[in-house]
Amino acid sequence: MNTTDTLAIAESYYNAMLEKDFDKMASHLHNNVHFIGPLAQMSGKDSVVTAAKNFGGILQDIQIRSRFSSGNQIMFAYDMTLPAPIGKFRAAVLMEFMDGLISKIELFYDARPFEEKKNEIFNRNHGRVS
Secondary structure, eight states: OOHHHHHHHHHHHHHHHHTTOHHHHHHTEEEEEEEEOSSOEEESHHHHHHHHHHHHTTOOEEEEEEEEEETTEEEEEEEEEOSTTTOEEEEEEEEEEETTEEEEEEEEEOOHHHHHHHHHHHHHHTTOOO
């Protein structure tokens, strides 16, 4: 598998998430895919697809700013857009490939806005003032 292939698969994965085509997105994942992010870790295609469906439901846009590949790995720097109050945020992903499929996804981003929103919702649901 060459670097052009891995970059194309990774872009197709994110485009499928943006289009909410989760079957297509899942077709790019290895059955034993491992996901590592600032807020969660999980293993297995079903778990990763379920999490992507939840996130993809609010995802409004992805703009890949830079692409790099070496061997069986790619790295993207990109901007994602979610509804307010999160809005646009910068992120990076390191993906590894095995048998032509994504076998590992490691996300890097500042999770503070997500944690603040989660705390705000928790406090509102439990009658607490922040």
